[in-house]
Amino acid sequence: MSHAPVFITCSDLSFDWPDGTPVLDGFQLTVGPGRTGLIGLNGCGKSTLLKLMAGELTPNEGQLSVAGTVGHLPQDVTLDTALRVDEALGIRATRTALHAIEAGEATEANFAAVGDDWDVEERALAALDQLGLARVGLDRTVGELSGGECVLLRLAALLLARPDVLLLDEPTNNLDLRARGRLYEAVESWTGVLVLVSHDRELLERVDQIAELRDGEVRWYGGNFTAYEEMLAAEQESAERMVRVAEADVQRQKRELIDAQVKLARRKRYGQKMFENKREPKIVMGARKRSAQESAGKHRIMHTEKLTQAKERLDRAEEAVRDDAEIRVELPATRVPPGRRVLTLADVELAHGAAVRGEWELRGPERIALVGRNGSGKTTLLRMIAGLPAPASGTAVTHVATRFLPQRLDVLDEDRTVVENVARFAPQATNNVIRARLAHFLFRGTRADRPAGTLSGGERFRAALAALLLAEPAPQLLMLDEPTNNLDLASVRQLTDALESYEGALLVASHDVPFLESIGITRWLLLDGELRPTTAEEVRATLWH
Incomplete structure (x- = not known):
């Protein structure tokens, strides 16, 4: 039986910041091929997880393995403004050696620098063109580019490197609509493993599955963001229905406990009246009293346990209902x-x-x-x-x-x-x-x-x-x-x-x-x-x- 390859695995992964603040604890995750949208509330650890996958951070405990090469586009892209575009793309040395060979300097060092990458310039220009940066060229400096163009340039460098795993952290921040469109196309055409963190709905509509990081665990939803919302809405409707059922059960158990206590009180009053009137032998009345007390105790315990169990079921049902608070103001x-x-x-x-x-x-x-x-x-x-x-x-x-x-x-x-x-x-x-x-x-x-x-x-x-x-x-x-x-x-x-x-x-x-x-x-x-x-x-x- 064949199994889909696994590219990223996290086993019992734990990570704390230097001040002791925990981010992940005993975290488990397996990511296979395809485009995965990683979502979650601010501060839940999404960006930290990408940095761990990229090897930029080291976990405190547990194991993390990534099969193949990794490319990471961080949330805040900063490039040295003095860099040339070919340097930012990581091809300056190869390109220099290639030009030297073309000029007649056929040295062993130049051939080693080029390796098998003889079409490096064509591929670089194609990558720039794919992201709408064809006019930029390879010889300009980063300082001549806008902030959005720097983000796309960094992405072009990753596409050019062809990593096995591509990690994108809020890649559409600070991109205008045209640049976003180019990014969307690049994501749609990506055939390797892709994990992206984003709040951009348009981008999340282009993924194959959604991984939601919540309370230190990941839940998987097949399909794009619209499919996720539909599945989540169905889940929440079911959870809210279970809360209503559990609430009704708690009220029923409370009523039954009260009814049982009333009946036991009546029996106790009747037994006391019989004892006071001495209508039966003392030994018989004593035995009857002990039996009634034991029966009453068992009855009380049974109903109390049922009420406790009903409350526990209500607690579990309420935990399944999300408490993502909403702002409600009158202005x-x-x-x-x-x-x-x-x-x-x-x-x-x-x-x-x-x-x-x-x-x-x-x-x-x-x-x-x-x-x-x-x-x-x-x-x-x-x-x-x-x-x-x-x-x-x-x-x-x-x-x-x-x-x-x-x-x-x-x-x-x-x-x-x-x-x-x-x-x-x-x-x-x-x-x-x-x-x-x-x-x-x-x-x-x-x-x-x-x-x-x-x-x-x-x-x-x-x-x-x-x-x-x-x-x-x-x-x-x-x-x-x-x-x-x-x-x-x-x-x-x-x-x-x-x-x-x-x-x-x-x-x-x-x-x-x-x-x-x-x-x-x-x-x-x-x-x-x-x-x-x-x-x-x-x-x-x-x-x-």
Whole structure:
């Protein structure tokens, strides 16, 4: 009987950070061929697991083995800006030797450097072309490339090396839609073993199976992310049904225990009455009393055990129901009446050359998506509307209270607690009021007293969002810049929940089309030299190709 090859195995794997914080404990995993999407909540250990697989970290205990060569694209790609492109691709030495041989320097060292890789330049250019970097060439420096192009260049180097196992950690972060489209195509065409960590739904639709890391264990779901969601929904429906059955059983056992105790009390009163009236011989009544006490004890124990077992079944059923908390807030003060003028731009020119010709208005509680390639000026436009900086020419006027959440989330003071950060934006609110409002953003009890600098990525985002939405006066125009970057899928759902409660106008710059569609965008705008209307369909068709 044939078995599919196994490329990655983790056996009783444990890993702690140097300060003793545990990440994985007795972890088990087996990964075979195909494209695997590794998902899970922020902080559950996904990136750490990829680094362990890549050999960049060493486990404290257990065994980890990977068959073949490994290529790893980390979440934060940093390349020396002075590097040439061929150096970043890892082919500089081979290419230099090849050119030397072509120039007549047929030395043994040059032939050894080339080996069998005589088509290295053709393959390198093909890899660049596959990812939309054909114009870059091999002789330019990394400093001439954008951040997104550096990510694609690092991926091109991995594709060129042809590893047996490819590990990608949030590869679409900071990529515009065209670059994402190139990445999607590269993933779809990958024939080896691929493990990718991502919150990008479009990317996760292109995998063969989903591995969910939760509570230190992995659960497997066949198919792409849509199939995972369908299976998970069915699981949760079944789990919730089992909770209802278990709850009913607990109540039934409680009633039966009470009924049994009432019956035993009646017997006890009857026996006491018989004893007082001395209607039977003393020895008979004594035996009857002992028998009744033994029977009562056994009856009580039986019903108590049944109740305990029912409660245990309820506990197990409740454990199967997920408690991924949802943000539920009421923000009536953010409401904007239909037709009310919110923002006016007139003949605005930005520092990078992008412009808004004529007069453009945002009215009422519109939800506007601002899309465009990296470097088109989206962030500059949002900052300019927020007053940082002023436009190169023209005017930008906001007619309502406005708040801006930048990509870096630098609205938070790292040294202040979550409560103190919110208090900075709502100085008239009492401590109790702030805490009550923060509870709706999942900061309850001591969680609200943690310094912002100690928060995880998802917590940090929630704290920043809470600070802006709970600000005084309440923002009736909220601007978000790439809000889903570095958020896990649960945090993206929490953001969507929060925005459902928001009744003001929204202006969101993002490359995440599924997210934009999920928050009810009413108007799509493309910034490509000038600001012009577009559609979600046009965005996908124009910017991905």
